[in-house]
Amino acid sequence: MSQEQQTHIDKTNQQEIPSFPFPFADHSLQVPDEYDRLRQQCPVARVHMPYGGDAFVPTRYQEIGQAFADPKCGAIRASDGDVPRLEAGKVTGTEGSAASELFSVSNARHNKLRRVIAPAFTVSAANKLRSRVVDVTNALVDAMERSGPPADLFEDYAIQVPMTVLCEMLGIPGEDEHLYRESAHTMISTTASLQEKQVQATKLMQYLAPIIKEAQTNPQENILGLLVRAQKQGDEVMTESEMYGFAMAVIGAGFETVSTTFTNSAFILLQQPEVVAQLRTHLEQPDQLANAIEEILRVTPIGVGRPRITREPVQLGETTVPAGEVLFLTTHGANYDPSVFPDAREIRFDRDMQPIMSFGRGIHACLGQQIARMELQVLWQTLLTRLPNVRLAVAPSEVPWRPDETLTFGPEHLPVTW
Amino acid sequence: MKVTALRNRCIASGTCVLAAKAVFSQRESDGVVELLQEHPSLEQLQKVRQAVAACPSQVFVVEEEDNLSELTLSTNDEEM
Ligand code: HEM
Numbered sequence: 001m002s003q004e005q006q007t008h009i010d011k012t013n014q015q016e017i018p019s020f021p022f023p024f025a026d027h028s029l030q031v032p033d034e035y036d037r038l039r040q041q042c043p044v045a046r047v048h049m050p051y052g053g054d055a056f057v058p059t060r061y062q063e064i065g066q067a068f069a070d071p072k073c074g075a076i077r078a079s080d081g082d083v084p085r086l087e088a089g090k091v092t093g094t095e096g097s098a099a100s101e102l103f104s105v106s107n108a109r110h111n112k113l114r115r116v117i118a119p120a121f122t123v124s125a126a127n128k129l130r131s132r133v134v135d136v137t138n139a140l141v142d143a144m145e146r147s148g149p150p151a152d153l154f155e156d157y158a159i160q161v162p163m164t165v166l167c168e169m170l171g172i173p174g175e176d177e178h179l180y181r182e183s184a185h186t187m188i189s190t191t192a193s194l195q196e197k198q199v200q201a202t203k204l205m206q207y208l209a210p211i212i213k214e215a216q217t218n219p220q221e222n223i224l225g226l227l228v229r230a231q232k233q234g235d236e237v238m239t240e241s242e243m244y245g246f247a248m249a250v251i252g253a254g255f256e257t258v259s260t261t262f263t264n265s266a267f268i269l270l271q272q273p274e275v276v277a278q279l280r281t282h283l284e285q286p287d288q289l290a291n292a293i294e295e296i297l298r299v300t301p302i303g304v305g306r307p308r309i310t311r312e313p314v315q316l317g318e319t320t321v322p323a324g325e326v327l328f329l330t331t332h333g334a335n336y337d338p339s340v341f342p343d344a345r346e347i348r349f350d351r352d353m354q355p356i357m358s359f360g361r362g363i364h365a366c367l368g369q370q371i372a373r374m375e376l377q378v379l380w381q382t383l384l385t386r387l388p389n390v391r392l393a394v395a396p397s398e399v400p401w402r403p404d405e406t407l408t409f410g411p412e413h414l415p416v417t418w
Numbered sequence: 419m420k421v422t423a424l425r426n427r428c429i430a431s432g433t434c435v436l437a438a439k440a441v442f443s444q445r446e447s448d449g450v451v452e453l454l455q456e457h458p459s460l461e462q463l464q465k466v467r468q469a470v471a472a473c474p475s476q477v478f479v480v481e482e483e484d485n486l487s488e489l490t491l492s493t494n495d496e497e498m
């Protein structure tokens with residue numbers, strides 16, 4: 001054992017093993033100092049998880065990216081049993097849970113399955129949707145102006161955009177939004193029991209059944225159309241359960257992520273008027289806007305992260321993680337690593353940008369990332385063009401915060417005026 | 419510099435297209451990377467390097483990294 005490793009262990013023995021997730025301060029999205037401390041002292045740390053025992057948390061960009069991408073660090077499966085985890089029930093995204101198929105297959109089949117719906121998520125597909133998103137955001141600002149300030153930037157704006165896009169991409173009716181929201185909320189809940197999760201998943205499946213049947217007789221140019229055409233080619237291409245799993249995974253991953261990212265980024269930026277003023281000068285040039293949104297994605301934490309389990313021993317930097325251990329991967333841990341992003345806590349739109357970790361790495365890296373980027377670009381562009389004086393309507397400490405019961409966190413509502 | 423895209427590894431993330439849209443595109447049928455040029459001008463070098471680094475699925479293999487006299491791209495569709 002190297003001397004450095006020995007010091008790590010001595011240090012962790014002396015100090016108590018920290019509990020994960022590392023707490024954010026009240027009404028704050030500032031990434032906790034614990035990340036900086038661990039990156040220096042113990043970059044692959046042992047932590048207590050809320051359920052099931054201890055796990056490892058890497059805090060440097062290098063090891064977080066490596067663990068996301070290493071096939072030896074697989075997705076957690078139902079057969080792994082009572083693993084160290086955040087959720088009271090089963091780990092979100094494991095086999096047998098609603099959003100299972102895409103997130104948990106860790107083999108060659110994964111890429112084949114993913115390519116079935118990938119045509120709906122390409123850069124050019126995202127760009128084709130852009131003008132529609134411009135219209136939607138403008139209509140939302142019209143409505144906010146009609147009813148006058150204050151408005152709730154989450155409910156009146158941020159959530160509506162990805163919801164509309166998702167319904168159109170999938171081919172599901174917008175008026176049943178409440179069901180998708182309720183389902184996504186349960187999928188990422190840390191407090192719902194296994195049974196509650198199953199009940200909600202069954203409800204969503206039963207709801208989707210007639211819509212998918214209709215798509216089977218009359219496939220459209222949307223994700224359900226792509227899925228039913230693939231499923232018609234037989235089980236080798238896609239099974240019925242994979243088809244349902246996909247549709248549900250896209251509902252689970254497709255709007256909460258974007259609405260939380262936008263709302264959280266607005267909470268951060270609207271407290272820094274000089275940064276908003278800079279952003280206003282980056283709205284016209286597509287390349288500049290794209291770079292600014294990368295930086296906004298980098299600085300915006302939205303959730304506690306994603307787990308992996310080591311299927312073989314894995315060398316992460318100085319640390320050998322034995323087989324069968326749970327690793328917890330936070331994207332903000334990597335995005336705030338000052339060795340990759342100097343002065344990582346500062347928002348700078350002129351960075352010589354390294355790839356951000358916000359969408360993960362490896363075969364499970366976000367399928368919706370080009371759609372998400374486009375939506376966030378338009379959300380910020382329309383907001384600051386139409387309401388250049390937008391600002392928080394209450395003190396940050398008065399912003400209603402979400403209860404600590406899902407994998408994502410941040411303001412529940414964001415009251416703004418202009 | 420030679421860059422080979424091992425396409426079986428491609429997860430259709432589109433990241434390479436964002437980095438170097440004059441060089442990379444995505445197949446319409448499945449979102450997998452395709453090349454728009456096999457011998458792009460050296461002006462594209464920086465962007466191609468960015469695409470290689472940003473690819474989340476390690477699709478690109480770089481050879482002769484220090485040979486900057488030309489830039490050659492190819493694809494490889496063998497099962498890995
Ligand atoms: C800013 C918004 C978003 C963020 C930060 C985000 C983040 C992520 C991350 C970190 C992963 C990797 C999870 C892992 O490795 O365990 C992921 C996977 C995924 N995301 Fe996103 N996402 C966003 C938006 C979207 C959107 C808009 C969609 C769909 C419309 C989407 C669909 C998916 C899917 C289907 C996967 C699973 C891919 C696979 O397992 O192959 N995401 N996302």
Ligand code: SF4
Nearest residue numbers: 428429431432434473
């Ligand atoms: S960045 Fe990599 S995984 Fe993404 S489309 Fe390009 S080659 Fe494929």
